[in-house]
Amino acid sequence: MNNIANKQAICNKLLEASQTDKDIVVLCSDSRGSASLTKFADELPEQFIEIGIAEQNLVTVSAGLASCGKKVFAVSPASFLSTRSMEQAKVDVAYSNTNVTLVGISGGISYGALGMTHHSANDIATMASIPNMRVYLPSDHFQTEKLIEALLQDDKPSYVRVGRNAVDPVYEENNIPFEMDKATLIKDGTDVTLIACGEMVKSAKDAAEILAKEGISARVVDMYCLKPIDKDIVIKAAKETKGIVTIEEHTIYGGLNSQVAQITAQNYPVTVIGMGLPDAPVITGKSQEVFDTYGLNAEGIAKEAKKVLNK
Amino acid sequence: MNLKIKATDLRKDILTLIYKARTGHTGGDMSVIDILTVLYYKYMNVNPENIKDPNRDRFILSKGHASEALYCVLSDKGFFPKSDLDNYSGYGSKYIGHPNNKVNGVEMNTGSLGHGLAVGVGMALAGRMDKKDYRVYAVMGDGEMAEGSVWEAIMAAGHYKLDNLTAFVDRNRLQISGTTEQVMTQDSQEKRWEAFGWNVLSINGNDIDALDAAVGLAKQSKGKPTVVIANTTKGCGVSYMENQAGWHHRVPTEEEYAQGIKELEQRRAQYE
Ligand SMILES: Cc1ncc(C[n+]2csc(CCOP(=O)(O)OP(=O)(O)O)c2C)c(N)n1
Ligand SMILES: [Mg+2]
Numbered sequence: 001m002n003n004i005a006n007k008q009a010i011c012n013k014l015l016e017a018s019q020t021d022k023d024i025v026v027l028c029s030d031s032r033g034s035a036s037l038t039k040f041a042d043e044l045p046e047q048f049i050e051i052g053i054a055e056q057n058l059v060t061v062s063a064g065l066a067s068c069g070k071k072v073f074a075v076s077p078a079s080f081l082s083t084r085s086m087e088q089a090k091v092d093v094a095y096s097n098t099n100v101t102l103v104g105i106s107g108g109i110s111y112g113a114l115g116m117t118h119h120s121a122n123d124i125a126t127m128a129s130i131p132n133m134r135v136y137l138p139s140d141h142f143q144t145e146k147l148i149e150a151l152l153q154d155d156k157p158s159y160v161r162v163g164r165n166a167v168d169p170v171y172e173e174n175n176i177p178f179e180m181d182k183a184t185l186i187k188d189g190t191d192v193t194l195i196a197c198g199e200m201v202k203s204a205k206d207a208a209e210i211l212a213k214e215g216i217s218a219r220v221v222d223m224y225c226l227k228p229i230d231k232d233i234v235i236k237a238a239k240e241t242k243g244i245v246t247i248e249e250h251t252i253y254g255g256l257n258s259q260v261a262q263i264t265a266q267n268y269p270v271t272v273i274g275m276g277l278p279d280a281p282v283i284t285g286k287s288q289e290v291f292d293t294y295g296l297n298a299e300g301i302a303k304e305a306k307k308v309l310n311k
Numbered sequence: 312m313n314l315k316i317k318a319t320d321l322r323k324d325i326l327t328l329i330y331k332a333r334t335g336h337t338g339g340d341m342s343v344i345d346i347l348t349v350l351y352y353k354y355m356n357v358n359p360e361n362i363k364d365p366n367r368d369r370f371i372l373s374k375g376h377a378s379e380a381l382y383c384v385l386s387d388k389g390f391f392p393k394s395d396l397d398n399y400s401g402y403g404s405k406y407i408g409h410p411n412n413k414v415n416g417v418e419m420n421t422g423s424l425g426h427g428l429a430v431g432v433g434m435a436l437a438g439r440m441d442k443k444d445y446r447v448y449a450v451m452g453d454g455e456m457a458e459g460s461v462w463e464a465i466m467a468a469g470h471y472k473l474d475n476l477t478a479f480v481d482r483n484r485l486q487i488s489g490t491t492e493q494v495m496t497q498d499s500q501e502k503r504w505e506a507f508g509w510n511v512l513s514i515n516g517n518d519i520d521a522l523d524a525a526v527g528l529a530k531q532s533k534g535k536p537t538v539v540i541a542n543t544t545k546g547c548g549v550s551y552m553e554n555q556a557g558w559h560h561r562v563p564t565e566e567e568y569a570q571g572i573k574e575l576e577q578r579r580a581q582y583e
Contacts, residue, residue: 030454030487030494050488052457052495053424080423113334113400115407117375117422285402 003169006162006199007105009141010034013148014073018047025070027051029058035075035105059085059102062162063092066099071152078161079105084122086130089159094132099155102127103162107137108198108249109282109290110164116281120161124197125254127159128227130270134158134181135226137198140169143224146178163199163249165287170201170222183230189219192305193237196247197223197256203291204247206298211305218305223256234263243308245272245300249291252276273304288295315582316552318348322548323575325381330568332399334408338558340380342483342517342543347384349522350448354530358379360391364413364440369434371419373427374452374481375409376560381417382406390416406438425458427451427480432468435476435536450479454486457495457512468536470509471535477529478509481516483545485556504538516541549574 018040027049032038041048049065051058053305055076062074074081081089081104093100104123111118111176128135136158138144144162151158157297169184177184186201187208196204201222208218219241221233237244244264248256264270275296283293291297295304321344329335351357355368379399388391391414398404405413409422419430431449438445455461468476480500483493491497504511510532514521522541529537545559546552549571552561556583563571 028488030457032488034487050494053486054457054459054495056459084423113404113408115409115411115420115422116374117409117420118509247449283402284400289402293448 003166004141004220005036005164005166006138006141006144008036009144010103010148010162011040011261013145015040015043017152018044021071022047023069023071025049025065025072027058027062027072027074029053029055029076031076031105034077037075040203044077052275054198055080055085058089058126059088059100059255060092062100063088063098067096071155072100073103074100075103077118078107078120078123079118082126082159083118086126089127089133090130093157094130097132098157100157101151104159105162107161108163109277110287111285112290113284115284119282121251121277121282122254123159123161124226124248124250124256132157133226136160136224137226138162139198139201139222140167140171142169142171142173142176143178146176150180159299161198162179167199169203170205173206181225181228181230183225183233184222185233186220186222187218189217189241191217191242192308193221193241194247194301194305195221195223195234195237195244195256195260197226198249200247200249200296203296203298204301207301207305210298210302216309226256226259229259229263231263235267236280238264238268243273245275245301245304245308246275247275247296249296250276251279253279271308273308275301275304312347312352313582314352314523316579317352318519319344319548319575319579319582321348321380321383321387323572324387324551325379326563326568326571326575328379328383328396328399330563332401333562334400334437335379335562336376336560337562338485338545338552338555339374339377339452339481339483341547341549341552342545343377344380345517345519345522346450346479346481346541347380349519349526351384351388353523354444354526355448357416359387359415362390366443366445369447370420371427371430371449372410372421373449373561374424374455375421378407378409381410382414385414385416388416410448424452424455425460428468429464429476430462431476432464433471435468435473436471438475445475447476448479449476450481452486453480453484453491453500454494456480456497456500465504465507465509472534473536474532474534478525478536478538480538480540481543482540483543485545485554485559487556487559489556500540508535510535510537511540512537513540513542516543517547548578552583
C-alpha cells in the first residue's frame with residue numbers, strides 16, 4: 001500500500017511546482033521537520049523563509065509577501081496556526097484578501113499525548129467562521145495533491161488541515177475523482193449517508209462495507225471542502241436517504257456536523273447524527289486509541305448509522 | 312543536600328522515563344534539570360502536604376515540552392508516587408507530554424510556547440496585591456524567545472517592577488530546526504532584557520553553584536524583576552546528546568540508554 005503522509009504530499013507538490021514558479025514561497029515556524037519540508041528548505045533555500053517560533057509573525061509576514069505578488073504557503077502545526085494566529089488569519093489573510101494558503105500540519109488529535117495545547121479540534125470552527133477564508137481537510141495523499149494543484153491555480157486565502165501520520169489511502173493512483181469545492185461521492189447508497197472529512201473518510205468508507213454485509217446500503221461522501229461546503233450533495237442525501245451521520249476529527253461544535261445540520265434544517269430536515277470529539281480535553285493516547293475511545297472507527301460509525309435507520 | 316548528586320539522579324530518572332515511555336524531549340530536559348534542582352531542592356517553598364498553600368512559591372515551566380524533567384522532580388519531592396509515571400504519556404494517563412495541572416504540584420498547563428512568563432506576571436501582580444511574599448519562577452526556552460507574547464510579558468514585568476518574579480532562559484542555543492542563531496537570532500539576550508528594565512544575570516546554567524548564587528541574588532533585587540540567562544548545553548550529561556539538535560525529541564535505543572546511564576553514574580561518582 002502506498003502510504004505517504006498528506007503533509008509529505010504537500011511538500012512533494014510544492015517542490016515540483018516551485019522549480020518553475022519562482023513566486024511560490026514557503027514559510028515555517030521552526031516546523032520544517034514536522035512539516036516534511038526540510039527537503040524543500042534545502043533544495044530551494046531562496047524560496048523558503050524561516051520565521052522561528054512566532055506563528056503570528058508567520059501569518060502576517062506571509063500576507064505581506066503575498067501582497068507583493070508571492071504565492072505563499074505558511075506551514076505550522078494546525079493548533080497554533082488556527083488559534084494563536086487567528087487574528088492574523090482574519091485580518092491580514094482573509095480580510096485583506098491575500099494569496100496565502102495556511103497549512104495546518106499534525107491537525108486534529110494527531111499529537112496524541114502532547115495534550116490539548118497541541119490538538120486542533122476546533123480549527124474548522126475558527127477558520128470557517130472568518131469571512132473569505134476557505135477550509136479544506138483532504139482525506140488522503142492523492143486528494144491532497146489534487147487540492148494543492150487547485151490552490152496553486154487561484155489566489156484566494158485558504159486553510160488546509162492535514163494529520164501527522166501516513167494514513168491508508170481512500171483513492172487509487174489512477175482513480176482520484178476531484179472537483180474543486182465539490183464533495184466527492186465515494187459510494188452511492190440508498191439507506192443512510194455517511195459524510196466525513198479529512199482522515200475520517202477512510203473509516204466511513206470501511207463502515208459502509210460493514211453495513212453492506214448487513215444488507216444496509218450506505219452512501220459515502222468525502223466532504224474535503226468544509227468551506228465553501230457542497231450544499232447540493234447534502235440536500236440530495238437528505239432527500240434520497242433516511243438520514244445522515246457526519247464524522248469528523250473535530251469537536252461537534254462549529255465543524256462538519258454543525259454545517260450539515262444547518263443545511264438540512266433549512267432545506268430538508270432529516271436526522272443528522274454527529275460523530276466527533278468531546279467538548280473536553282480528549283483522552284491521552286495515540287490517534288487510533290483516541291478514535292476507538294469515541295467510536296470514531298468503522299465499527300462505531302456503522303453502529304451510529306443503524307441508529308439513523310431505527311429512528 | 313548535595314544538589315549535584317540530586318541533579319545527576321534526576322537525569323537518570325528522566326532518561327529512564329523517556330526510554331520506557333518511548334517518548335520525550337530528552338535534550339531540553341537535560342539542559343533544564345539543574346535549574347529545577349536548585350529551585351525545588353533549595354529555594355522554593357512548596358510542600359506536597361499542602362499543595363494549595365496560598366503562600367507557596369509559584370513555578371511555571373513555560374517550555375512545557377520538558378515535562379519529563381518536571382514530573383521527575385515532582386514525584387521525587389513526593390507530590391505523587393513514582394509509579395504513577397509508569398504510564399507516562401500512555402492511554403488515559405494524566406501525565407501527558409506537557410505539564411498538566413490535574414497533576415499535583417503543576418500550577419498551570421503549558422505546552423504552547425510563549426505563555427508561561429505572562430502567567431508569571433499575573434501571579435507576581437497577585438502576590439503584590441495580596442501582600443504575600445511568595446516568589447514566582449518561570450522557565451523559558453531560547454527558541455521560545457521568538458514568540459512576541461514573551462516580549463509583551465517582559466515589558467509588563469519591567470513596567471510593574473516585579474521584583475518577586477524571576478525568569479530563566481534555558482540558553483542552550485538549539486531548537487528543533489537547528490541552532491537558534493540560524494533559525495532566528497537570539498543574541499544578545501542580556502542586552503534585550505536589560506533594555507526592558509530587568510536585572511540580568513548571565514551564568515553557566517548547568518553549574519549548580521552558579522545557579523544557586525544567581526537565585527540568591529535574584530531574591531535580593533529591589534524594584535526590578537530578574538532574569539537568569541542560563542547558558543546551558545542541550546542534552547547536558549550524556550555525551551552523545553550534547554549540542555545535538557536531533558536530540559530535541561529523540562528516544563534512546565537500548566545501547567544508548569545503557570551508555571547514558573553509565574555516563575551518569577560516572578558523573579555521580581565524581582560528586583560523592
Ligand atoms: C506556540 C508553539 N509553537 C511551536 C511549538 C512546537 N515546539 C515545541 S518545542 C519547540 C522548540 C523549542 O525550542 P527551545 O525553546 O529552544 O526549547 P529547548 O531547546 O529548551 O528544548 C517547538 C517549536 C510549541 N510547543 N508551541
Ligand atoms: Mg533551546
